[in-house]
Amino acid sequence: MRFSSCYIPTLKESPADAEVVSHKLLLRAGMVRRLTSGLYIYLPLGLKIIDKIASVVREEINASGFQELLMPMVQPADLWKETGRWEHYGKELLRFKDRNERDYCLGPTHEEVITDLVRGEVRSYRQLPVRLYQIQSKFRDEIRPRFGLMRGREFMMKDGYSFDADIAGAEKSYKLMYDAYTRIFKRLGLKFRAVEADTGSIGGNFSHEFMVLADTGEDTIAFCHDCDYAANVERAEVVWKGEACTEACTGACPDYEKVDTPGAHSVEEVAAMLRVPAKAVVKTMLFSVDGKPVAVLVRGDREVNDIKLKNLLKAQEVELAGAATVEALTHAPVGFAGPVGLDVPVYADLELQGATDYVTGANAADAHFRHVDLRRDAAITAWADLRAITPEDVCPRCGGGIELTKGIEVGHIFMLGLKYSESMHAAFLDENGKEKLMIMGCYGIGVSRVAAAAIEQNHDENGIVFPPPVAPFECILLNLDPRNAEVTAKAEEIYAMLRDMGVDVLLDDREERPGVKFKDADLLGAPMQLVVGGKGLARGIVECKDRRSGEKGELSADVIEEDFSQWAAGVRRGWETQQA
Secondary structure: OEHHHOOOOOOOOOOOOOOOHHHHHHHHOOOEEEEEOOEEEEOHHHHHHHHHHHHHHHHHHHHOOOEEOOOOOEEEHHHHHHHOHHHHOOOOOOEEEOOOOOEEEEOOOOHHHHHHHHHOOOOEHHHOOEEEEEEEEEEOOOOOOEOHHHEOOEEEEEEEEEEEOOHHHHHHHHHHHHHHHHHHHHHOOOOEEEEEEOOOOOOOOEEEEEEEEOOOOOEEEEEEOOOOOEEEOOOOOOOOOOOOOOOOOOOOOOOOEEEEOOOOOOHHHHHHHHOOOHHHEEEEEEEEEOOEEEEEEEEOOOOEOHHHHHHHOOOOOEEEOOHHHHHHHHOOOOOOOOOOOOOOOEEEEHHHHHOOOEEEEOOOOOEEEEEEOHHHHOOOOEEEOOEOOOOOOEOOOOOOEEEEEEEEEEEEEEEEEOHHHHHOOOEEEOOOOOEEEOEEEEEEEEHHHHHHHHHHHOEEOOEEOOOOOOOOOOEEEEEOOOOOHHHHHHHHHHHHHHHHOOOOEEEEOOOOOHHHHHHHHHHHOOOEEEEEOHHHHHOOEEEEEEOOOOOEEEEEOOOHHHHHHHHHHHHHHHHHHHHO
């Protein structure tokens, strides 16, 4: 392609409303444009990137035995009501009525539609397994769309679904997708980890997220130094070995007593006023769980993991109680809640069993209790793992060290089990003529999010540094002097040669200053750059630049094909080595 005939509206500066790196660079590189909040137009180069990613996805998913289909984006409410998700999915589900006042939604996912399709077609175990997927636009009415393609309202997604006759078959389908996803993200040149994850609104028995490692990621993952354990912190297990875990008294505890703590709302303020370590203070957090109040207790230097609370109580919605609710339940302002005498279910983190003689809120303004023994003085409904993992913790699999890092979720696979086949009665007859329900799995890849994640992981101060499989062009060829006949002739010769070699190349033939061309070449992020100029040709050379390393070199203008082949192989090896 020729730059002069392409629509590539690059920008010198980042738009003021662009937040993260990928958002800024996608806009500056003329790859996307914002239509309205959370909605983006894919310009030609942006669409080319999406198509390249989708092509890799298709190849690997097809090779795994899944077949592609295409389902409507508009879905009838009746199907969602069968599974109960019409009421429970939340405001992210964009609902609307047609001219006949029938309820519909824009599909954020397609479990109901695919289950309805298969239940109407499959009757016998001989027809199973069924493994289908699509690549299609999805819509989720995010409360706060942000970060460009990272969290938009409309996005491109690969969603796949499997239907099996038994658990063994379902696990095979799940493993096929796990392995396919691993190959996909390796082929795309991304550094990633597969991590155990919460199933969220999709539901099911267990799931794995595929996380691109990047400092700007919204998610935090915990991984082990000594084994392959990795999990989203929402899911990461905390191992409590039963030892004393605070500096509080672990022997006989005196009777609790009320002490004045005027103005001490936070753990840090209370600990400083009473001269105890933060871990000797119990943090009492009040939540609304499906509209009912509960209290959660964790050590003062820990954080409550509300996803663990949600899963423990098998709840649909969990949110922190508001100030008015806290005051109504404790008869005190926020900051003074405690478990003693609290008339709501109280769930305590396992770690708190390791000691006694705690400080807690006294459910009274400007007051706390000293010498609280939780087993003696509080009515604990249940003890459970309810806190967020920290680097101080150990791996729940091997006992090794834990490290936390940031990641961007680009893929998620779920073992759904009977969640949808039961509520929608997706059944078949087994070899004995007995009716059974199909075992389901579902598997998603955020195709447009992959594009953003690739940029978050690969950029520098000059622009994008695309991995070769994702780049809109593998090579940018710069003609520095289009008015010079010799330079233009050599540029055209090299352009034709690269195309014959199967290299996806962009020829910058614009009548622009060299500085503009160099800046745009770096901004667009093609892995390789070739520069044809009058001074270089006078010396018999064509300049080359590896965008990833920044290393520059010279190729012979007379044997350019041979020199380019060797140099390009080195550039590609450099990417492979970096990923490994």
